[in-house]
Structure formats: structure tokens, C-alpha cells
Amino acid sequence: MIEVEDLSKYYGLTVGVKNLNFRVERGEVLGFLGPNGAGKTTTMKMLTCYLPPTSGTAKICGHDILEQPLEVRKRIGYLPEKTPLYLDMRVREYIEFVAHLKGVPKNILASDVDRALEQCGLGSVRNRTIGKLSKGYQQRVGIAQAILHDPDLLILDEPTLGLDPKQIIEIRQLIKNLGSERTVILSSHILPEVSQVCNRIIIINEGELVAVDTPDNLRNRLKKSSVINVKLADSEKSADAASFLSGIDGITLVKEGTAVKGSLAYILESRPDADLRREIARRLVEEGYPLLEIFSEELSLEDIFLQLVTEEAR
Amino acid sequence: MTKLLAIYKRELKYSFQSVTAYAALGIFLAISGYFFFSLFRFYNLISFQATRNPQFTQSLNLTDGLLRPFFSNISIILLLVLPLLTMRLLAEEKKQGTFELLLTYPIRDWDAVGGKFLASVTTFAIMLGGTFICPLLIFLYANPEPGPIFTGYLGLFLVGCTFISIGTFFSSLTDNQLVAGVTSFGVALFFLIIGWAVPFVGPRFADVLGQFSLLQHFDGFSKGLIDTQDVTYYLLMTLFFLFMTLRSLESTRWRN
Numbered sequence: 317m318i319e320v321e322d323l324s325k326y327y328g329l330t331v332g333v334k335n336l337n338f339r340v341e342r343g344e345v346l347g348f349l350g351p352n353g354a355g356k357t358t359t360m361k362m363l364t365c366y367l368p369p370t371s372g373t374a375k376i377c378g379h380d381i382l383e384q385p386l387e388v389r390k391r392i393g394y395l396p397e398k399t400p401l402y403l404d405m406r407v408r409e410y411i412e413f414v415a416h417l418k419g420v421p422k423n424i425l426a427s428d429v430d431r432a433l434e435q436c437g438l439g440s441v442r443n444r445t446i447g448k449l450s451k452g453y454q455q456r457v458g459i460a461q462a463i464l465h466d467p468d469l470l471i472l473d474e475p476t477l478g479l480d481p482k483q484i485i486e487i488r489q490l491i492k493n494l495g496s497e498r499t500v501i502l503s504s505h506i507l508p509e510v511s512q513v514c515n516r517i518i519i520i521n522e523g524e525l526v527a528v529d530t531p532d533n534l535r536n537r538l539k540k541s542s543v544i545n546v547k548l549a550d551s552e553k554s555a556d557a558a559s560f561l562s563g564i565d566g567i568t569l570v571k572e573g574t575a576v577k578g579s580l581a582y583i584l585e586s587r588p589d590a591d592l593r594r595e596i597a598r599r600l601v602e603e604g605y606p607l608l609e610i611f612s613e614e615l616s617l618e619d620i621f622l623q624l625v626t627e628e629a630r
Numbered sequence: 631m632t633k634l635l636a637i638y639k640r641e642l643k644y645s646f647q648s649v650t651a652y653a654a655l656g657i658f659l660a661i662s663g664y665f666f667f668s669l670f671r672f673y674n675l676i677s678f679q680a681t682r683n684p685q686f687t688q689s690l691n692l693t694d695g696l697l698r699p700f701f702s703n704i705s706i707i708l709l710l711v712l713p714l715l716t717m718r719l720l721a722e723e724k725k726q727g728t729f730e731l732l733l734t735y736p737i738r739d740w741d742a743v744g745g746k747f748l749a750s751v752t753t754f755a756i757m758l759g760g761t762f763i764c765p766l767l768i769f770l771y772a773n774p775e776p777g778p779i780f781t782g783y784l785g786l787f788l789v790g791c792t793f794i795s796i797g798t799f800f801s802s803l804t805d806n807q808l809v810a811g812v813t814s815f816g817v818a819l820f821f822l823i824i825g826w827a828v829p830f831v832g833p834r835f836a837d838v839l840g841q842f843s844l845l846q847h848f849d850g851f852s853k854g855l856i857d858t859q860d861v862t863y864y865l866l867m868t869l870f871f872l873f874m875t876l877r878s879l880e881s882t883r884w885r886n
Contacts, residue, residue, distance in 0.1 A: 361730075364734040365734065366730055366733055366734050366883070367883060368883060368884060386736050386738075389734055389735060389736040390736045392734070394731065394734045396727060396730055396731055398727060400726050400727030400728040400730065400731050401728065402640070402644075402728060404644060404647060404648065405640070413636055413640050414735070416632055416633060416635075416636035417633050417636055417637070417732070417735045417736075417737055417741075418735055418736060419632070419633065419736060461731075
């Protein structure tokens with residue numbers, strides 16, 4: 317579906333992106349992750365044939381972005397960062413305008429426009445002026461223009477930027493629905509978003525590719541220990557809990573965590589492949605410790621991301 | 631072609647939905663009306679005096695006395711108004727980012743540039759058409775030759791197209807509308823007055839400079855003469871700046 321080969325972009329002497337190589341298969345939702353200025357937008361602009369690469373190339377559906385830009389553009393739907401729209405136009409009028417530009421045949425133009433509006437939940441605002449819509453609806457209009465001609469590939473640059481939490485959830489749901497039928501590339505620096513929506517993640521930093529994998533694999537790969545949180549009620553009995561916990565087999569480290577008044581929290585670490593939750597709970601209850609909570613902590617994407625990016629820096 | 635047409639329609643609708651077109655149209659018609667009024671009164675005065683001087687009467691005619699100065703005045707107003715009309719053409723979209731999105735659609739650069747250019751030409755043609763009431767008024771009171779009126783308007787149309795294509799080009803160079811407006815005004819003015827240097831530069835350069843002058847090529851039209859050389863000049867100027875616009879769009883991508 318997408319083959320990126322040695323793609324590089326320099327802005328003068330500054331590196332935009334450097335020697336990117338990756339492939340995306342049909343039907344994947346790919347998350348593009350990186351700090352601001354890492355080269356996410358640059359890569360997307362090259363894939364949409366807006367910016368020519370300095371060296372290297374990419375093929376989309378077998379068409380080269382340099383040799384056959386018109387063929388490539390026919391097959392992609394693109395939503396740039398900040399959602400540039402013609403604010404003076406009405407929603408339906410704008411989508412019709414885009415349909416003409418995308419060369420949607422006359423006989424299916426009206427039905428295609430209506431379908432895109434329905435899919436993005438824009439039916440009720442079709443005759444409103446775009447500039448007077450809320451940011452969330454404007455974002456939907458942006459997505460509607462991208463999916464209009466039913467493209468094989470959707471490229472969305474920070475689609476949830478500047479939305480309120482409810483709108484973010486709605487847009488994510490919309491992207492998930494769209495991703496079931498086609499390939500989607502979306503960029504973000506919001507990590508939970510990527511882990512919720514995408515089935516594969518590319519992490520780039522300072523223009524270079526740091527990791528490509530599924531969210532789960534990334535988690536497992538970087539897991540150095542498994543972490544269990546234990547919370548006890550604050551009583552006389554609990555006073556020696558720390559030494560008791562470190563006495564349990566397999567526990568490598570016991571730290572005191574922050575807890576609300578009236579309770580004590582401990583963070584236990586063990587080998588990455590061990591799950592000691594049952595053992596710990598049984599021992600604590602047997603010895604009469606007032607156990608309140610016990611849960612294991614997943615390595616979050618934030619941790620993975622920070623690890624990868626800082627490792628890279630070293 | 632449908633893509634060019636879609637951009638053309640959007641652009642035209644935009645200018646007539648917003649105030650820009652009406653402001654330009656209103657000011658242009660008001661000023662050209664005022665010019666016509668004062669020229670007409672002046673001609674009136676002269677012809678009144680000429681009744682006492684039969685020799686002078688022979689050299690007096692409507693084309694030279696009223697229409698030619700009227701047309702050349704209009705060309706000056708065009709110089710002031712058209713850059714204001716064209717400065718936003720590409721600069722505004724570049725600033726707002728909509729141009730980037732436009733260029734990722736399966737359209738050629740020409741569809742965007744051509745659509746916008748033709749939309750401005752249409753707005754301009756409506757403006758110019760509005761002034762036609764002035765020659766019509768002459769027909770009420772006198773018998774002017776229709777030929778020079780037709781060629782005069784043809785000449786003005788060609789001059790306007792040249793200004794618009796200069797404006798389109800400078801609008802493509804920047805995302806700042808003011809910069810686009812000022813530079814296109816400056817360059818259009820330069821081509822208008824380049825002929826002033828003709829007497830001072832010696833015979834060889836005089837001819838070259840004269841050939842570049844917008845005014846010199848307009849002279850024939852205002853007299854009722856259609857010279858292919860003049861028509862070619864305006865068409866070439868227009869096409870040259872449109873071509874430069876396409877090149878500039880391409881180069882901004884590479885320079886980005």
C-alpha cells in the first residue's frame with residue numbers, strides 16, 4: 317500500500333526527516349508519533365505530493381510520489397494540521413466544491429457528497445457557514461472533504477488538536493470507523509490517542525525513525541520489570557509491611573508510594589515475566605494485613621516514548 | 631476543465647459575497663463617472679468657444695477631445711484598483727493554509743491559477759462594463775464614431791488583463807497581501823511610465839523601452855486602431871506573468 321524508501325527532506329542545512337524507511341499494508345491504522353518538530357508533518361506533506369523530498373521516494377498504491385503525483389493524489393484524502401477551510405462557504409457547498417476538484421463524476425456527485433456528510437455527522441449543519449461552526453464540527457468538515465472520494469489512503473495530521481474532550485472522543489470514534497475500511501495514517505503527540513486508535517505505531521524523533529511496531533509489542537519490548545501497586549489501611553499492624561513485602565519471593569524492590577491519609581501505598585517490582593499478584597494478596601491476607609487494593613501497572617506509552625526518545629539522545 | 635471551472639465559480643462567488651468586489655466596483659465607477667463628467671463639461675466649454683472660431687471647429691472631434699482622455703483616465707484608475715482586487719488571489723489562501731490543501735487535490739497548478747485569473751478578469755469586465763453608460767450618454771446628445779469606442783474598450787480590457795496577471799504573479803510570491811498589492815502596483819506603474827525615459831536614452835534603447843510601454847501600445851486603441859502588434863504585446867505580457875505564476879508555485883514547493 318505504502319512503501320517509503322530512504323525518504324529525506326532537508327530545509328537548507330536543517331534536517332526535516334532523514335532516511336525514513338517503512339511500509340504500510342492495506343487496512344492498517346498507523347500512528348505517527350513524535351515530539352513537536354520531529355518531522356511528522358513533513359513526512360505527511362511529502363506523501364501527499366505537496367513537498368518534494370530532497371532524496372529518496374515513496375510509492376502509494378504502486379504510484380511514485382515524484383513520477384505520478386496526480387495518480388497518487390487521486391488515491392489519498394488529506395487533512396492538514398489546523399484544518400484550513402474556506403470559512404465563508406457553507407458546508408454542503410464546500411464539500412461539493414471539493415468533489416468537483418477531486419473529479420467525482422457528475423452522476424454520483426450528489427450522492428457522494430451526502431454520504432460523506434452523513435458519515436461525518438454533518439447532516440444537521442449542511443447549510444451553515446463553515447466559519448460559524450464549532451471547532452469540532454469544522455474538524456468533521458475537514459475529515460468529510462478528505463474521505464469524500466472514498467480514497468484508499470487517509471492522511472490525518474493531528475486530527476484532534478484543539479478539540480474539547482467530548483469532541484476528541486467523537487473524532488476518535490469517527491477515525492476508528494473509517495479505519496475499518498481503509499488505510500489511515502494519523503499523526504499525534506497525544507499518546508493514549510494513538511494507542512487507542514492505531515494498530516501500528518511509528519515513533520520518530522529529530523527526523524529519524526526510532527521504532528515501528530504494534531503498541532503491545534512496544535510495551536513488551538521495553539518492559540524491564542513488572543510493577544505491582546499495593547495499598548494497605550494505616551494501622552498498627554501495617555507498620556512493618558515494607559519489610560514483610562520485601563521478604564516475599566521474587567520481589568526485587570519495594571518503594572513507598574504516595575497515598576491519601578489513612579492508607580499506605582507500596583510499589584513493588586519483580587522480574588518482567590512474573591505475575592506475583594495472587595501470591596502477594598494471599599500472604600498479606602493470611603498475615604492479617606488490612607489490604608485495600610492491589611493492581612499491576614502497565615507500562616504506558618508515555619514511558620515507552622520517553623525511553624525511546626531519550627535512549628536515542630544518548 | 632471542470633476543475634478550473636469549479637475554482638472559477640468559487641472565486642467569483644467569494645468576491646461577490648464579500649465586500650471586496652462591491653468596494654472596488656463602487657469606487658471605480660464613481661471615479662470614472664466623475665472623470666467623464668469633468669471631461670464632458672470641459673469639451674462642452676471648448677466647443678462653445680469654438681463656435682466663435684470656425685478654424686478651430688475643424689480640429690475638434692469627440693474621439694480626440696472626449697473619448698481618448700476618458701480612456702486614458704480609466705487606465706490610470708485601473709492601475710489603482712486592480713492590484714487591490716488581485717492581491718488576495720493567492721496570498722490569502724497561502725496564509726490560511728487552504729492553498730496547501732488545494733494543491734493536494736488531483737488538480738494541475740494551471741486549474742488553480744487559471745480559475746482565479748479568469749474570475750478576476752470577469753469581475754474586472756463587469757467593472758468596465760459599468761462605465762459603458764458614459765459613451766451611451768454621448769450617443770444621446772451627439773454622434774460619436776462607434777469604432778473608436780469599441781477599440782478603446784478592447785484596449786482597456788487588454789490593459790486590465792495585463793494588470794491582473796501581474797497582480798496574480800506577485801500574489802503568488804508571498805503570503806502577505808499588502809506586499810503583493812504594493813509590488814504589483816509598483817510593477818504595473820513601472821510598465822505604464824517606462825515610456826517616459828524614451829527621449830533620454832538614445833535611439834537604440836528608445837525603441838526597446840517604447841515597445842515595453844503599456845501606454846504606447848494603448849495609444850492606437852484609443853484612436854480606433856487595432857494593431858496586431860499592440861494586441862500581441864498585451865497578450866504576451868498577460869501570458870508571461872501567468873507563466874511566471876506557475877513557475878513560482880512550482881519553485882515555492884522546492885524551496886519550502
